[in-house]
Amino acid sequence: MTKAVRYERDGDVALIVIANPPVNALGHAVREGLWQAMDRFAQDDARIAVILGQGKLFLGGADISEFGTPPREPHLPDVCTHIERSAKPVVAAIHGPALGGGCEVALGAHYRLAMEGARLGFPEVLLGLIPGAGGSQRMPRLTGVGPALDMMPAGGSVSASEALKIGLVDRVATGDVREAGLAYARDLLDAAAEPRRTGALSRPTHDAEAFDAARALWTKKSRGEVAPLAAIDAVEVATRTDFDAGIKEERRIFLDLMQTPQRAGMIHAFFNDRKVSKLPELNGVSPREIAHVGVIGGGTMGAGIATACLLAGLPVTLVERDEAAAKKARTTITGNLDAAVKRGKLKDRDGTLAHLNTVTDYAALGDADLAIEAVFEDMGVKKDVFARLDTVLKPGAILATNTSYLDVNEIATSTSRPGDVIGLHFFSPAHVMKLLEVVVAGQTAADVTATAFALAKRLKKTAVKAGVCDGFIGNRILATYRGAADRMILDGASPWEIDAAIKAFGLPMGPFEMGDLAGLDIGFMTRQRKAATRDPRDVVPTWADAMYHEGWLGQKTGRGYYTYEGRKGTPNEAILPFIEEARGDRPQRSFTPEEIQRRYLAAMVNEAAKVVGEGIAARPLDVDVTLLYGYGFPRWRGGPMLWADHEGLPALLADIKAWAETDPYFWEPSALLEQLVAEGRSFADLNKENVQ
Numbered sequence: 001m002t003k004a005v006r007y008e009r010d011g012d013v014a015l016i017v018i019a020n021p022p023v024n025a026l027g028h029a030v031r032e033g034l035w036q037a038m039d040r041f042a043q044d045d046a047r048i049a050v051i052l053g054q055g056k057l058f059l060g061g062a063d064i065s066e067f068g069t070p071p072r073e074p075h076l077p078d079v080c081t082h083i084e085r086s087a088k089p090v091v092a093a094i095h096g097p098a099l100g101g102g103c104e105v106a107l108g109a110h111y112r113l114a115m116e117g118a119r120l121g122f123p124e125v126l127l128g129l130i131p132g133a134g135g136s137q138r139m140p141r142l143t144g145v146g147p148a149l150d151m152m153p154a155g156g157s158v159s160a161s162e163a164l165k166i167g168l169v170d171r172v173a174t175g176d177v178r179e180a181g182l183a184y185a186r187d188l189l190d191a192a193a194e195p196r197r198t199g200a201l202s203r204p205t206h207d208a209e210a211f212d213a214a215r216a217l218w219t220k221k222s223r224g225e226v227a228p229l230a231a232i233d234a235v236e237v238a239t240r241t242d243f244d245a246g247i248k249e250e251r252r253i254f255l256d257l258m259q260t261p262q263r264a265g266m267i268h269a270f271f272n273d274r275k276v277s278k279l280p281e282l283n284g285v286s287p288r289e290i291a292h293v294g295v296i297g298g299g300t301m302g303a304g305i306a307t308a309c310l311l312a313g314l315p316v317t318l319v320e321r322d323e324a325a326a327k328k329a330r331t332t333i334t335g336n337l338d339a340a341v342k343r344g345k346l347k348d349r350d351g352t353l354a355h356l357n358t359v360t361d362y363a364a365l366g367d368a369d370l371a372i373e374a375v376f377e378d379m380g381v382k383k384d385v386f387a388r389l390d391t392v393l394k395p396g397a398i399l400a401t402n403t404s405y406l407d408v409n410e411i412a413t414s415t416s417r418p419g420d421v422i423g424l425h426f427f428s429p430a431h432v433m434k435l436l437e438v439v440v441a442g443q444t445a446a447d448v449t450a451t452a453f454a455l456a457k458r459l460k461k462t463a464v465k466a467g468v469c470d471g472f473i474g475n476r477i478l479a480t481y482r483g484a485a486d487r488m489i490l491d492g493a494s495p496w497e498i499d500a501a502i503k504a505f506g507l508p509m510g511p512f513e514m515g516d517l518a519g520l521d522i523g524f525m526t527r528q529r530k531a532a533t534r535d536p537r538d539v540v541p542t543w544a545d546a547m548y549h550e551g552w553l554g555q556k557t558g559r560g561y562y563t564y565e566g567r568k569g570t571p572n573e574a575i576l577p578f579i580e581e582a583r584g585d586r587p588q589r590s591f592t593p594e595e596i597q598r599r600y601l602a603a604m605v606n607e608a609a610k611v612v613g614e615g616i617a618a619r620p621l622d623v624d625v626t627l628l629y630g631y632g633f634p635r636w637r638g639g640p641m642l643w644a645d646h647e648g649l650p651a652l653l654a655d656i657k658a659w660a661e662t663d664p665y666f667w668e669p670s671a672l673l674e675q676l677v678a679e680g681r682s683f684a685d686l687n688k689e690n691v692q
């Protein structure tokens with residue numbers, strides 16, 4: 001037996017306990033230990049075995065850190081089959097998550113008990129894979145193809161009671177998992193229960209309609225991601241072949257996917273999700289306690305932030321300038337909560353709403369531990385709000401601004417406590433979007449930053465630390481790749497070609513569709529704001545100004561780069577004369593989708609390298625996470641910095657330098673990129689050097 005698996009006895013019952021913290025991942029030692037435990041069970045006089053996990057969960061799945069290394073025997077599919085072939089009955093007693101390979105071990109057992117609070121699921125597609133240890137063959141045999149098609153392409157999971165309903169488990173219990181597992185085993189012994197092998201069940205019925213519907217849905221949703229459709233294929237295999245052949249075919253698909261860059265991209269993203277909050281400067285720093293949040297401003301953003309806090313169980317006091325605005329904010333928040341109920345994210349709307357206090361007097365914030373300002377994006381207005389907050393907030397309270405580009409250091413000067421000031425840049429809609437940029441200003445105290453990260457976790461958001469600059473990490477990089485798109489228009493590409501190419505790359509929207517959705521007045525205002533400080537060599541999209549003056553502001557006016565009927569847009573060719581005028585006698589050329597993608601991505605990466613080089617982002621991985629969660633960058637590509645590493649930094653820099661010959665201002669290479677190329681290093685190397 002390995003250290004990771006213990007074999008114990010309680011009377012007639014063998015207990016096989018997996019103890020591999022933190023998540024009982026099925027690494028080599030666990031697989032070997034499970035194999036040996038099953039051998040021992042076969043040989044001793046125990047009459048039934050219970051497999052369970054030690055700690056807070058059953059099994060977190062295959063050990064992801066082993067992916068990409070040569071596989072070592074015993075392989076997980078064989079371990080599951082070894083369990084299933086046991087001549088004596090085996091029970092899986094599941095508490096907490098049983099995911100991927102963990103769920104497959106449970107399916108290898110003959111009986112399954114789930115504790116309340118357990119979750120069974122197959123998240124493999126979120127790693128660019130499919131279940132690879134019999135899950136796609138055993139689950140449909142137990143539940144029929146419907147639940148498997150709901151779960152596997154989505155990487156989803158079900159609760160204990162849902163699992164019972166669909167036949168994935170046999171019993172749900174409460175209390176201690178070991179006690180419940182023993183009790184179930186004894187009940188099975190009393191009933192003289194025999195081994196019941198899922199692999200021996202008959203083939204699930206092939207439901208052509210269900211497969212067609214699943215393929216149609218995932219062809220649309222997956223945008224170039226291959227694993228969801230491969231998961232559907234694997235489930236279909238279960239309906240067409242016998243079990244052994246099905247297992248072989250599932251393994252083949254799994255191993256093929258293991259070799260893909262998509263798998264590498266998804267796993268890069270998985271580990272970055274966790275690394276992003278590990279900052280050396282926060283080691284040993286305790287966050288402040290947050291029990292009451294104040295929000296200033298109840299527009300879309302403020303109401304979204306208040307909703308996010310309420311959904312996380314935090315009482316909110318929202319300050320608006322008058323009764324009418326406060327009432328409107330309450331209505332917006334109520335609507336947000338109603339939508340959360342509809343999406344199944346909230347049960348008790350009224351109870352949650354009872355934690356909202358809408359007021360017009362800052363004095364009501366006296367008890368708040370954190371106040372988040374979400375008022376009009378203007379330095380004077382923000383400073384006024386912060387000066388007022390400074391007078392009413394108790395000592396130790398945190399003053400946060402939701403600004404998306406303004407200088408947080410300057411905002412902090414309007415208070416007597418700059419150490420308590422921080423930027424919390426939420427993305428709209430704030431109660432839905434996962435990203436939170438934590439903007440750490442010059443004097444922000446370490447425990448204030450730690451509190452921001454703790455808050456993000458509580459709000460179920462991914463926090464990225466950013467430094468102060470115009471646009472921080474995300475919006476600064478966005479401004480640059482939007483600039484690349486504008487330059488391609490001047491050089492001969494159409495907005496619609498650019499949008500199509502960017503969507504083909506895997507983003508949900510192209511830049512011009514995005515502009516239409518956000519409202520083209522926003523871009524116009526930004527250009528106005530920057531006009532005074534704009535470098536004369538910069539390109540101004542004069543056609544976009546002309547569109548603004550026509551009142552073509554995008555979806556909200558029914559016309560922008562596209563003309564809308566409902567949400568569906570068709571190219572608005574009436575903008576072409578404006579574009580022609582902007583092009584003047586500039587030489588024109590055509591662009592292939594690949595050329596468009598390369599310029600757009602190169603601009604993104606070049607600016608991102610500047611952002612890292614200047615210390616605005618701590619590491620390349622912080623940029624990857626920002627673009628993934630805030631800007632729709634396809635997760636299966638891992639992020640722009642991983643994309644750049646795959647493309648090869650020397651080739652990318654060579655392209656940037658070639659474009660710089662005609663447009664040296666825009667394509668000025670990042671010093672960091674040049675340095676990495678000169679030293680033969682990659683962004684991945686930089687990540688490794690800067691991760692704890």
Ligand code: 3H9
Nearest residue numbers: 025060061062063064065076099100101123131132133274
């Ligand atoms: C699979 O099973 C394939 C099979 O079908 C076929 C095989 C042949 N491996 O998330 P946390 C680390 S594919 C290795 O903060 P939580 C994680 O990096 C796999 N490491 O905890 C972190 O490390 P660190 C399918 C893993 O309590 C630490 O554990 N399974 C794994 O919030 C704590 O993680 C999945 O996709 C792993 N499988 O949530 C499940 N999982 O402390 C992925 C975690 O150094 N895991 N780590 O940063 C999860 O969803 C969550 O971790 C879980 C616990 C819900 C389990």
